[in-house]
Amino acid sequence: MFEGFEEDTFDLGDSRVFARWGGSGPPVVLLHGHPRTSSTWHRVAPLVVDAGFTVVCPDLRGYGRSSGPATTADHAPYSKRAMAGDILGLMDRLGHERFHLVGHDRGSYVALRLALDSPSRVERLVLMDCIPISEHLENLTPEFATEWFHWFFFAQSHVPERVITADPEAWYGADPNSMGAENHAEWLNAVRNPATVHAMLEDYRAGLTVDRADELRDRSSGRRVEPPLLVLQASEENLHADVAKVWGRWATDVRHAVIESGHHSAEEAPEPLSRAIVEFLRA
Template sequence: MSAPQTFNTNSQTIAYEVTGTGPPLLLLHGFPQTRAMWRPMVPGLAEQFTVVSADLRGYGDSTKPTSVQDMSFRLMGADMVNLMTALGHPHFHLAGHDRGARTAHRIALDHPNAVDSLTVMDIVPTEYLLSNMTTRIAQAYYHWLFLAQPYPFPETLIGHDPDAYFERCLLGFGKASLDQFDPHLLTLYRTAWRRPDTIRAMCHDYRAALEIDWGDDAADLDRRVTCPTLVLYGQDGAMARLLDVPARWADRVSNLTSKPMPGGHFFPDQVPTETQGALLEFLKSL
């Protein structure tokens, strides 16, 4: 990964990259990845947008908080709003995958005037998922419960072979094979997730989901995201098999567009060209 720029906010250091010119577009990665996941798409997006890709706190080259309280989506989101404001973008388009999508949803709720459009990739709202955790959902998304176990139990088990665990995550949330992931990006992901402080922070992310984010979202059930919203989801992934993804967003946003994508949960890695195209099509329509 190239040397990132850094921004200090909320006692955290956020690593980010900026490419292109035009309206600002912030891209947020998910678990267990880094901002590098967007690199195949950035050149095409940067022809029309100022693209900012950033590592969430706890991930990649950003600071690794040592407390669960510091890994909430609300605080992750505040980091990014502060970053974009410092870059001269008080409002911006916003797209995220997985944990980045959950952070983006929280940004759209907490900072509605900052978000011109929202794109979430392969998630349903956090509150819905946790409040409706059926046996089948728990089986497919067992990592939510495993990673949330008290420190240092999951960290110890993962630390014995991080590649084995996190590669299983890449393959286990939908139909995928390792050869569908760019080899260079896989190397970057492995470098990041092998760090003990990254493993701890990612576990804290999932602990915070149960201990903090669930309550934050439950308190906001009467609020809707008001900006235009695109929901992309892997047509072969566990989320699509278990849930009607667009329907789960229908009462959470005011202006909804949805589209199934080829592949599973990690369709941005599996089909980056198609993902870039779907995002550009949506943004051009606004």
């Protein structure tokens, strides 16, 4: 995977962030979702490099080979603001003042927070398979709660760790053929680590508490996403919302497109996904 890419782990103070980077041209950061690592982009990253970009793929704080501080009662060390700070620190270390930003799943919430807090750093923003956490919670339906039950299960104390670490491979389930053998091996090594599982759950606990509160403050103050925004939605992903309408309330320049794929489109549909990203970044 990632032939021609460099990789290293960066000490950023209260976190250590593993990242891969390669290519030349305008920088693009690709942020993975749960429970993946940066290797989920192994089919997309080379295509974006070939299109003339520098691509940076970090493991989010607590995921994969990245680590963070001890958890606290308010879950703030695993807030999206803390994770966004990691990305800013990483890009500073790599020498990039401004960059394009792509986030999928939980990575999309990190990307959203970074774009809201530091709009001068982001050229263009791509968010995949998400609407703001606060929007989901304010429009909660039995259907959403049933299909997305893991949000609320992960928020419980201790029990999710006990359930998942008993057999993480069975809990998450993943096909090495669709993921790619090396990507699957990296993912499996991550989810077999109890510390990684705990950190990933803290991401969700922060989502329902501190991250939700941050979003509500954004909305009450009228803060909106300033960089041009492309929202991509996998055809098989049901967000139980009018995605384009929701993002129209959060961004001034927003576009919406569908990728024919399941949830993990970077692995399942890398060519159409890469085309959509590159076409938007070049616009």
